[in-house]
Amino acid sequence: MSWARTVALAFLASFGTWGRSWAAAPPPPKKAPPTREDLAAEKAKVAQTVQRLKQQALAAQEQELTRLNRAAESTLTSLRAKLPPPAQSRLGPTVKLGQLPPNWRVLAARGTRDIPNLPRIERLDPTAGVVGKELTLHGSHFGAAQGGVNLHIADLTVVCPVTKWEDAKIVITIPDGLEGVVGELPKDARLWVNPPTPGIATTALQVGPNPAHYYPTISRVYGPAIVPGQLYVFEGFNFLQAKEGAVEFRLPSQGATYTCSIHQWLDRLLSVKLPGNIQGVPAEKGVLTVRNHLGMETTRPVTFQPLMDVEVLAASKRLDFNRGKGREQIVLHDLRLQNTWSVVDAESDPVPPTAWDLRWETRPARGGSDCRCVLSGSAPGIEYVTITCYVRITGPKGMDYRR
Numbered sequence: 001m002s003w004a005r006t007v008a009l010a011f012l013a014s015f016g017t018w019g020r021s022w023a024a025a026p027p028p029p030k031k032a033p034p035t036r037e038d039l040a041a042e043k044a045k046v047a048q049t050v051q052r053l054k055q056q057a058l059a060a061q062e063q064e065l066t067r068l069n070r071a072a073e074s075t076l077t078s079l080r081a082k083l084p085p086p087a088q089s090r091l092g093p094t095v096k097l098g099q100l101p102p103n104w105r106v107l108a109a110r111g112t113r114d115i116p117n118l119p120r121i122e123r124l125d126p127t128a129g130v131v132g133k134e135l136t137l138h139g140s141h142f143g144a145a146q147g148g149v150n151l152h153i154a155d156l157t158v159v160c161p162v163t164k165w166e167d168a169k170i171v172i173t174i175p176d177g178l179e180g181v182v183g184e185l186p187k188d189a190r191l192w193v194n195p196p197t198p199g200i201a202t203t204a205l206q207v208g209p210n211p212a213h214y215y216p217t218i219s220r221v222y223g224p225a226i227v228p229g230q231l232y233v234f235e236g237f238n239f240l241q242a243k244e245g246a247v248e249f250r251l252p253s254q255g256a257t258y259t260c261s262i263h264q265w266l267d268r269l270l271s272v273k274l275p276g277n278i279q280g281v282p283a284e285k286g287v288l289t290v291r292n293h294l295g296m297e298t299t300r301p302v303t304f305q306p307l308m309d310v311e312v313l314a315a316s317k318r319l320d321f322n323r324g325k326g327r328e329q330i331v332l333h334d335l336r337l338q339n340t341w342s343v344v345d346a347e348s349d350p351v352p353p354t355a356w357d358l359r360w361e362t363r364p365a366r367g368g369s370d371c372r373c374v375l376s377g378s379a380p381g382i383e384y385v386t387i388t389c390y391v392r393i394t395g396p397k398g399m400d401y402r403r
Contacts, residue, residue: 034318034386042316046388049349050312057310057344057392065230068223072231075222076264076271079235083268096159098150098192118199119143121191129174129189129207131182134163137170137203143195153189153207154181160191174207182209184242184293211294214238218290218300225305226288229276231263236290236298241267243293249274250287251304279398281306282340306396310344316388317375333373333391338402341395343371348389 034042121139129135129151137149146165149172150157158178164171170193181187186208193201221234226249239245247260247270260272270290286304291297315333337343373389395401 042386042388046314046316049388049390050314053312053390053392054310057312057394061308061310065227068227069231072223072233072271076231076233076269079233079269080264080266083266086267098148098157098159119193119195119197119201121193121201121203124203124205127205128186129205131174131179131207131210131213132176133210134171134173135160137172137191137193138168139170139193139201140168141195141197141199142167142170142193142201143197145196147193147195150192150194151175151178151189151207152192153178153187156181176210178207179209179213182207184209184214184240209294211296214240214292214294215296216240216290216292216298218288218298221300221302225283225303226274226286227305228274228278228307231271231273232260233269233271234288234300235269237268238292238296239265239267239270239290240292240294241265245290245292247272248289248291249302249304250289251281251284252287253284254281276307278306280396282396282399308394309397311393311395311401313391313393314388315373315391316386318386331372331374333371333389335371335391335393337371337393337395339395339399341393341399341401344392344394346373346389346391348375348387350387 119139119141121137123138125136125138142165144167146162149160149162149170151160151174158175160172160174162170162172186206188204189207190202190204195201216236216238218234218236220236221232223230223232226232244262244265247262248257249260250257258275258278260274263271263273281304283303283305285301287299288302289297289299313333313335333346335343371391371393373391375387375389393401
């Protein structure tokens with residue numbers, strides 16, 4: 001027998017032995033279908049996973065809000081350190097200084113209203129003086145010829161220009177140059193009328209700032225948007241720090257105006273917070289209004305960013321494969337999201353075999369967005385397996401993603 005024939009016979013013999021052993025191999029045991037208890041346990045596991053994923057997402061959002069608030073606090077501290085010192089009281093160059101009578105203290109304490117035939121001031125119109133504005137003094141015995149009127153304020157005595165003089169009425173102007181002396185809040189003062197006839201009339205009053213000189217301006221905002229409950233910082237002029245004003249935020253589409261809480265109020269720097277309970281409002285452009293204590297206000301368009309909510313949607317599919325079954329596609333989610341809700345990510349549990357892959361995609365749709373989660377692949381040798389797909393979505397608090 002030749003060498004080649006010997007090798008061929010040996011190969012055929014070994015092949016026959018392998019073929020017989022393969023044919024005789026028993027099939028793998030089949031996995032029994034899940035029982036009712038198995039299904040209940042799977043359902044409970046899915047609910048726990050949904051809750052865990054949602055809590056993780058909400059905790060991450062809370063950490064981000066905390067980080068943003070700390071960043072705003074840091075910005076506020078840095079800006080506050082760079083502010084110039086408050087302006088010192090100063091008298092305008094056009095103001096003329098006057099003189100008080102020698103016995104002005106006695107006259108101020110006793111008054112002249114009860115002395116017959118001496119000039120006296122009955123009332124003022126308006127009741128308080130305003131820098132740069134006219135003030136009318138009503139009284140009697142001022143005389144027909146014009147005299148002078150002095151104003152004593154903040155240890156200064158200045159001459160008030162007279163625009164009209166009658167025996168029973170005098171019209172004066174509070175000098176503009178007193179703006180730096182009066183400042184942001186009304187100050188106590190005293191008027192002295194010196195007619196050409198014998199006698200002096202005096203009365204106490206308050207002199208306040210001219211609101212028209214203090215229009216506020218917002219020059220810069222810090223942060224891309226204003227968020228409920230989050231610190232919002234902006235710079236400007238004439239906010240007036242002697243007394244707080246008010247900050248409001250209006251959402252035109254909602255017809256709603258919200259009052260912001262004041263965190264810091266300085267003449268050139270403000271930090272405020274929107275109420276933290278604003279819900280049911282999507283992101284949009286709003287109007288921020290700053291009003292100082294004199295009633296002057298300014299506005300600026302600002303983007304409103306709502307507080308975001310998180311939902312975790314779960315969809316399970318029990319796969320029943322026969323040996324050698326080909327590649328399949330299984331749609332686990334087919335969502336249409338409304339009210340600006342959007343998909344964050346998706347994952348599956350358990351992780352599919354290497355022959356499987358999970359794909360999720362979003363497509364813009366009219367009135368919302370579509371999201372499909374598709375599991376595709378093949379699983380030879382697997383007969384029963386339940387795969388759950390979890391989709392994390394986010395959207396404005398108080399707005400339903402389904403309508």
